Amino acid sequence: MSTIEPAKIMAEPWDSGVQSPLRVLAPRAATPIVPSGSIAGRSLTAVVAILTFLAAVTAGAVTMLVGSASDWQSAVGREMTIQVRPVTGRDVEADVRAAIAAARGTAGVAEARALSKQDSEALVEPWLGSGLVLGELPIPRLIVVKLASGPTPDVAELRARLAAQVPSASLDDHRGWIDRMHAMADTAVAVGIAMLILVVAVTVLSVSFATRGAMATNRPIIEVLHYVGATDGFVASQFQRHFLVLGFKGGAIGGGVAGLLFGILAALNAWVAGTAGGDEAAALFGSLALGVTGYLVILALIVLMALATAYASRRTVNQTLENIE
């Protein structure tokens, strides 16, 4: 039956005399086991880039808004205003002097200065127009109270003293305005965080869909990997590597463009500073420069997007591998 006798079997090589291919096989980077082309790379990179851009613009805008609000608050918070209303039967000038004395006598007050009658009239002129005889009108007198750095003065005590000494005076510590500013800044931060959560959620969903598609395309590769003894962890890492790079690339493009945009905005802001329009914009929006914190936030976003991409792909790969024998 047998024509090959075990004793005579010689496993001779096929290529005797062939020059060693070791010489032509120089070390080189190994081809990725999962080919890059089989991942919906470009479109997904674009999606991640756009989402990162939107998140970065939102985060940058919120950072600037919070920064401006904080600047306004600290400027406004260092001042209080005492308003002395003209009341029949009382000498308003004497009341103003008494209010200034009360303010100056309060610990923590650096300076108390009354606006002159002319200054007060100038304040209401934009509403009432010029050329009117304002002297006949009972315009309240304003006292600007500047606070010293350090502990905040006892506002309640000053208010009580004013009530006792100058009944026609009222103290405004701008608390209501600052509270509204706080609320606005908090709302902006909340909106920013909500946007960020939405962007990350959309990224995770997009990457999950793309990963599922990539795994379906690469099913034969996954099977072969299993046949040669690859664990699910090894297979997952082959896909995750692609998506981590893709996430970083998309994040860097989106975050980079957003950073560039803020840079241009800051340059424009500096360019128009001192002009009428520039001053109005600065008064309305505060500083348009993002600052180091803002750029760090954008950098963190890029990392976050890459991690979200890697997480989503790993989760999807693991779920899919569960169903592949």
Place this chain on the structure above:
Amino acid sequence: MVRFENVGLRYGLGPEVLRDLSFHIEGHSFQFLTGPSGAGKTSLLRMMFLSLKPTRGLISMFDEDTATLSKDGRATLRRRIGIVFQDFRLLDHLTTYENVALPLRVLGKEEAGYRAEVVELLQWVGLGERMSALPPVLSGGEKQRAAIARAVIARPQLLLADEPTGNVDPNLGQRLLRLFIELNKSGTSVVIATHDIALMDEYDARRLVLHEGRLHVYD
């Protein structure tokens, strides 16, 4: 090494395609698995390769009950088995060299450590000049040899080959058989599924014959 006890297999709700299979495959042994087309040779190989679960019976591989193995446990066990598929299952985007080196790459080995070994094996199977070629440009025989090289590169304890000479001429078939015999001599147990009677007549070895769902062993 491999032990089947009363193993049965059915697909879905259909009839049993394999019934009451009971046999052993010893270490260092060589056997042909044969039977007519559709007899279930590939299904039996797949059960031995842990890619198909039996509907009943016990399969023990390397003294481990395969029914109780985790997925990673199956992966670890597969590293001790080499398989040559009828359709080769080479990865088209990897070169011949990279396809053959794949099991070692999966094991986490550094390329510098295995390059010489892979090149030597490729030369030995006659693919020394085709190392950088992609599978789509290889001939059927070259693909077959690359698939065999991939199956044996990690020195498996058990080699399963499904119609390994189905795509090659008789001369090449004989050379491939010599390769399997040489592997067996170096300690690997070999199971070759084939219905090529001429090939089986080339070498006196144990025969496992599948017929009508049952296995007949001819030592």
